[in-house]
Amino acid sequence: MNAVLRAEGLGKRYGRRFALEDCTLEVPGGHVVGLVGPNGAGKSTLLNLAVGMLEPTVGTIEVLGGAPASSPAQLAKVGYVAQDTPTYPHLSVGDHLELGARLNPAWDADLARRRIERLGLPLDQRARKLSGGQRAQLALTLGIAKRPELLILDEPVASLDPLARREFLQDLMEAVAEHELSVILSSHLVSDLERTCDYLVVLVDSRVRLAGEMDDIVGTHVRLSGPRDAGHPGELVTARHTDVQSTYVVRYRGPIADPSWTVGQLSLEDIVLAYMERRPEPARRALEAVR
Numbered sequence: 136m137n138a139v140l141r142a143e144g145l146g147k148r149y150g151r152r153f154a155l156e157d158c159t160l161e162v163p164g165g166h167v168v169g170l171v172g173p174n175g176a177g178k179s180t181l182l183n184l185a186v187g188m189l190e191p192t193v194g195t196i197e198v199l200g201g202a203p204a205s206s207p208a209q210l211a212k213v214g215y216v217a218q219d220t221p222t223y224p225h226l227s228v229g230d231h232l233e234l235g236a237r238l239n240p241a242w243d244a245d246l247a248r249r250r251i252e253r254l255g256l257p258l259d260q261r262a263r264k265l266s267g268g269q270r271a272q273l274a275l276t277l278g279i280a281k282r283p284e285l286l287i288l289d290e291p292v293a294s295l296d297p298l299a300r301r302e303f304l305q306d307l308m309e310a311v312a313e314h315e316l317s318v319i320l321s322s323h324l325v326s327d328l329e330r331t332c333d334y335l336v337v338l339v340d341s342r343v344r345l346a347g348e349m350d351d352i353v354g355t356h357v358r359l360s361g362p363r364d365a366g367h368p369g370e371l372v373t374a375r376h377t378d379v380q381s382t383y384v385v386r387y388r389g390p391i392a393d394p395s396w397t398v399g400q401l402s403l404e405d406i407v408l409a410y411m412e413r414r415p416e417p418a419r420r421a422l423e424a425v426r
């Protein structure tokens with residue numbers, strides 16, 4: 136399947152500061168992609184560029200082979216649920232469905248009604264009287280019933296309790312299986328991403344630090360402990376040292392045969408945190424800020 140998102144040297148600058156910088160990324164189709172990174176890393180900026188709400192300062196971005204928001208056909212192919220799952224407070228649930236039908240050429244009215252019924256959302260309830268979780272579900276329903284090829288969700292579960300979060304993600308997985316859509320989903324909750332996603336992008340300090348299939352990422356990162364300053368195999372992610380021992384997180388393919396290393400497995404969360412820790416030097420960041 137073709138790339139759902141392709142970025143080349145993509146950057147977005149506000150004033151002197153890049154919110155996203157030097158982003159070169161190719162996300163293959165048919166995946167549920169998790170986008171993770173600390174606050175202010177540039178996740179929403181990347182997603183807003185992907186849906187055409189922002190214009191790049193430098194570089195290019197293509198979504199499903201076209202420029203974001205470049206035509207009605209392109210708009211119809213991409214569903215977007217922004218952060219805080221915005222709905223119209225004074226419109227009822229039913230009004231939202233009608234609006235969805237009017238605005239989207241491929242609107243699946245049956246799917247929308249069935250989902251809303253199953254969720255038990257009264258059609259005459261105004262959005263402002265729904266709970267945060269119910270609003271998130273309404274926004275997801277609008278996104279799915281549009282029948283997009285790609286659904287982009289910016290922190291959709293942030294306001295949900297653990298049970299509602301799990302139900303929301305299960306619903307999303309069902310929609311993915313039934314309608315063959317690709318999804319890009321940002322979240323701070325690595326455990327949710329681990330359960331839901333099969334592809335991961337880690338953004339830190341406005342840059343993509345890691346991107347790839349989830350299984351490959353988990354299968355190729357290890358923690359190595361051994362004598363201090365012994366050269367480590369593979370690509371270094373982080374290093375810690377005591378007087379006598381060094382501990383490295385490295386990316387390495389293949390078995391570690393050297394018996395001087397103790398090899399520890401890493402969870403996805405360990406790996407993501409290691410990449411978040413590996414930040415540019417403060418001096419370099421200051422330089423970047425005034426460039």
Ligand SMILES: Nc1ncnc2c1ncn2[C@@H]1O[C@H](COP(=O)(O)OP(=O)(O)OP(=O)(O)O)[C@@H](O)[C@H]1O
Nearest residue numbers: 149153154155172173174175176177178179180181
């Ligand atoms: N409209 C704007 N004007 C100026 N700076 C902005 C604007 N929008 C975002 N930024 C800055 O760009 C950087 C990236 O912001 P962005 O919202 O993309 O991060 P994020 O990874 O989505 O963060 P969070 O996890 O907190 O939602 C931040 O430093 C932010 O302050």
